[in-house]
């Protein structure tokens with residue numbers, strides 16, 4: 001289950017109901033997939049060939065099609081990041097800059113971990129959403145955010161798009177003290 005950390009107060013929010021309520025108030029979609037559907041041989045595998053990526057999409061076909069029907073996604077794929085990813089450091093530097101997209105950014109974590117740092121309402125400010133396998137999140141269109149890995153430095157996620165070109169990152173100017 002996801003854990004929330006509010007950056008300016010240090011408040012930690014956990015437990016499905018509290019996390020769901022918090023994210024709902026912030027306009028962030030949060031759902032859960034049954035991660036036991038992931039084929040055994042793909043658990044803890046962070047370097048994936050095309051066939052293995054297709055296997056992941058097939059394992060969660062029902063969940064993907066349900067989400068797509070509700071929210072208008074047209075295409076989906078699988079992304080894997082780990083220390084085996086060429087240029088991981090450069091990629092992370094890019095991911096760790098505050099940015100926005102012209103469509104929402106939806107990710108279903110199927111292995112490893114990731115953190116979205118999202119700008120909440122004025123009172124809340126930026127908060128971390130620490131995600132583990134089974135967590136599904138969507139950062140709303142136009143909402144400033146960034147992404148990074150956790151201590152394990154590895155993640156596999158399903159991404160869904162209305163139009164992949166909508167996922168281009170547009171930098172968002174933010175004062176450093178506001179993000180911290």
Ligand SMILES: [Fe+2]
Nearest residue numbers: 099101105169
């Ligand atoms: Fe993004």
